[in-house]
Amino acid sequence: MKTLIAYAGRNGSTRKTAERMAGQIGADAELVNLQKQPTPVLTEFDHVILGGSIMAGSVPKAMQNFITQHQETLLSKRVGIFICCLMEEQIDQYFSHNFPEPLYSHAEQKIWVGGELVLGDHNFIVRKLLKKITGKSEDIHSLNWEAADQLAAAAVTGAKE
Numbered sequence: 001m002k003t004l005i006a007y008a009g010r011n012g013s014t015r016k017t018a019e020r021m022a023g024q025i026g027a028d029a030e031l032v033n034l035q036k037q038p039t040p041v042l043t044e045f046d047h048v049i050l051g052g053s054i055m056a057g058s059v060p061k062a063m064q065n066f067i068t069q070h071q072e073t074l075l076s077k078r079v080g081i082f083i084c085c086l087m088e089e090q091i092d093q094y095f096s097h098n099f100p101e102p103l104y105s106h107a108e109q110k111i112w113v114g115g116e117l118v119l120g121d122h123n124f125i126v127r128k129l130l131k132k133i134t135g136k137s138e139d140i141h142s143l144n145w146e147a148a149d150q151l152a153a154a155a156v157t158g159a160k161e
């Protein structure tokens, strides 16, 4: 079964997570950065994993557009979704806001893979904002590889959550 991993992020955590999943799935996985690569031909895939990072509550525009354009086709395939972010208490809201019904209900897995924050990647104003949001003044590295592996394993075995 061929699996497409289509992702969109900003600072590398979503990309790293998607790459990890592709490595776990192996030769049947194809990785596409929706912000940089052309939209893939979906007919080639039985299974699609969608992954996006959250900034100010939303996934990147490229992921929003992909979902809007391909929702009907996605509903005819096995789908797993993941989000990369830091605010655990907001996860349910992020999923429902960014993955519209009926795609959200259709997805077999909805997985939060944690996130990372390297304060040095951002300017003074954004750093201040991020410290306020997270309540922390140091970098955060909390990507959850087990969660990523769970999604990859479901692609290989066909298991449902």
Ligand SMILES: Cc1cc2nc3c(=O)[nH]c(=O)nc-3n(C[C@H](O)[C@H](O)[C@H](O)COP(=O)(O)O)c2cc1C
Binding pocket: 008, 009, 010, 011, 012, 013, 014, 015, 053, 054, 055, 056, 057, 058, 084, 085, 086, 087, 088, 090, 114, 115, 116, 117, 122, 126, 130
């Ligand atoms: C400007 C900015 C805004 C963010 N907003 C949110 C947010 O609203 N909720 C949240 O949980 N995490 C938020 N984050 C944390 C990111 O989701 C986290 O750093 C994630 O790992 C980024 O993934 P990426 O490296 O693929 O872009 C924000 C980060 C930045 C830099």
